[in-house]
Amino acid sequence: MKKHCPQTASLLLLIITALLLPACVATSNSSSVSKTSNTDGIFIHLSSGKSNPHAVLMALKMADNFASTNPVIVYCDVQSIDILLKDAPPLSTSNFLNSQELIEKLLSQNVPIYACPSCLKSHKKIPSDLIPGIQIASKSSLTAFTTNRILSFSY
Numbered sequence: 001m002k003k004h005c006p007q008t009a010s011l012l013l014l015i016i017t018a019l020l021l022p023a024c025v026a027t028s029n030s031s032s033v034s035k036t037s038n039t040d041g042i043f044i045h046l047s048s049g050k051s052n053p054h055a056v057l058m059a060l061k062m063a064d065n066f067a068s069t070n071p072v073i074v075y076c077d078v079q080s081i082d083i084l085l086k087d088a089p090p091l092s093t094s095n096f097l098n099s100q101e102l103i104e105k106l107l108s109q110n111v112p113i114y115a116c117p118s119c120l121k122s123h124k125k126i127p128s129d130l131i132p133g134i135q136i137a138s139k140s141s142l143t144a145f146t147t148n149r150i151l152s153f154s155y
Contacts, residue, residue: 041073041146042066045154049079053091053099056083059155060102067109071146074106075137077116081123084115084134107133114141 044063048055059074066072076084083091083099090098097105106113114137115130127136135141143150 038069039071039146039148041071041148041150043142043150043152044072044074045152046074046076046080047078048155049082050088050091051079053093055155056080056091056099057093057096057102059153060099060106061096062153062155063106063111064102064109067106067111072111073142073145074111074113075116075142076114077119081115081119081125084113084130085125086129086131088131103131103134107131112141112145 042063044059046056046059048059050056063072063074082088084103088100090100092098096102103113113134115127115134117136120127120130120136
């Protein structure tokens with residue numbers, strides 16, 4: 001059997017430490033980069049509709065949670081158009097306000113809720129069918145609400 005030299009083992013340990021130390025420093029610094037700033041915009045993308053009330057209510061609740069600290073917008077497309085209609089029945093599950101109450105709360109906090117114009121048309125609806133305060137989305141309305149990063153949550 002071959003004997004190992006203590007100097008070789010020490011040198012090997014030094015090399016491994018030198019290689020791993022930058023990775024450890026980068027990992028500890030990266031956590032500060034991922035923290036949310038109060039000026040970061042929160043973009044809630046809601047595609048789910050009445051067939052998935054939990055996802056709908058989670059999206060609206062997430063918007064409500066951030067509304068007091070960050071600029072927030074809610075963008076609704078695909079199936080979520082159904083929940084924005086004046087005659088939409090409220091969706092509910094335990095532990096949440098119902099969808100109508102959350103929408104009213106967001107609008108009262110001046111959180112813009114946007115409907116996709118193409119999706120509205122595909123549902124054979126027009127803007128006047130929407131709950132008062134719901135706006136038709138445009139390219140500029142979806143990006144102009146913040147000057148910093150946009151953090152997106154999709155439901």
